[in-house]
Amino acid sequence: xxxxxxxPKFQVLKTGQSMTLQCAQDxxxxxxxxxxxxxxxxxxxxxYSASEGTTDKGEVPNGYxxxxxxxxxFSLRLExxxxxQTSVYFCAGRxxxxxxxxxxxxxxxxxxx
Amino acid sequence: xxxVTQLDSHVSVSEGTPVLLRCNxxxxxxxxxxxxxxxxxxxxxxxxxxxxxxxxxxxxxxxxAEFKKSETSFHLTKPSAHMSDAAExxxxxxxxxxxxxxxxxxxxxxxxxx
Numbered sequence: 001x002x003x004x005x006x007x008p009k010f011q012v013l014k015t016g017q018s019m020t021l022q023c024a025q026d027x028x029x030x031x032x033x034x035x036x037x038x039x040x041x042x043x044x045x046x047x048y049s050a051s052e053g054t055t056d057k058g059e060v061p062n063g064y065x066x067x068x069x070x071x072x073x074f075s076l077r078l079e080x081x082x083x084x085q086t087s088v089y090f091c092a093g094r095x096x097x098x099x100x101x102x103x104x105x106x107x108x109x110x111x112x113x
Numbered sequence: 114x115x116x117v118t119q120l121d122s123h124v125s126v127s128e129g130t131p132v133l134l135r136c137n138x139x140x141x142x143x144x145x146x147x148x149x150x151x152x153x154x155x156x157x158x159x160x161x162x163x164x165x166x167x168x169x170x171x172x173x174x175x176x177x178a179e180f181k182k183s184e185t186s187f188h189l190t191k192p193s194a195h196m197s198d199a200a201e202x203x204x205x206x207x208x209x210x211x212x213x214x215x216x217x218x219x220x221x222x223x224x225x226x227x
Contacts, residue, residue: 004156031213033213040122040219040220041219042117042203042217042218042219042220043157043203043217044217045215048213050213056213090156090157100145100164100207101147101159101162102159102215103159104149104156104157104158105156106154106155106156107154107155107156
């Protein structure tokens with residue numbers, strides 16, 4: 001039982017490049033989330049998926065797209081990376097039966113130069 | 114609308130002394146409240162949560178928090194700090210049964226001195 005797994009852990013991109021962050025969970029979560037963490041700002045929600053086949057914008061969606069491929073997988077795509085997207089990205093999942101607790105992956109460190 | 118304010122960006126204590134990390138919240142609903150801990154280069158781990166049951170909530174590693182509606186606070190405490198408690202702590206508020214709208218505090222970095 002790996003929990004929430006995200007890849008890659010570290011990535012350096014040039015401005016304008018694209019990339020996809022992958023996230024998979026084996027905890028039967030219905031809801032999945034992508035957050036970004038910046039110094040002094042806590043975590044901010046980028047996008048979420050309340051169930052397979054649905055996605056919704058969070059607090060800071062601009063510059064990102066997501067795809068809920070199936071119940072297990074929820075990917076985050078940067079189509080044209082910008083230095084402002086340098087951040088630590090966390091994927092998370094939630095199952096209502098667990099008391100609405102959210103479980104986080106270990107993070108992906110992204111630097112855009 | 115809901116929000117969280119963590120009153121201290123950095124707290125430093127000596128090993129064996131009490132820990133107090135302060136959190137105030139604002140919510141239009143009866144909130145669910147959480148404390149998460151993040152060790153360096155790791156993801157966030159749930160310490161404890163309040164979801165309208167007992168107002169004094171006990172979590173892992175000896176931490177506890179008390180929900181005080183009159184003060185809109187949810188402060189995190191531990192009687193005796195351990196070196197392994199050094200980490201970043203986040204207070205989080207959400208609507209009950211709707212964690213799609215969770216709001217995180219900016220975090221409090223806890224340093225534990227030997």
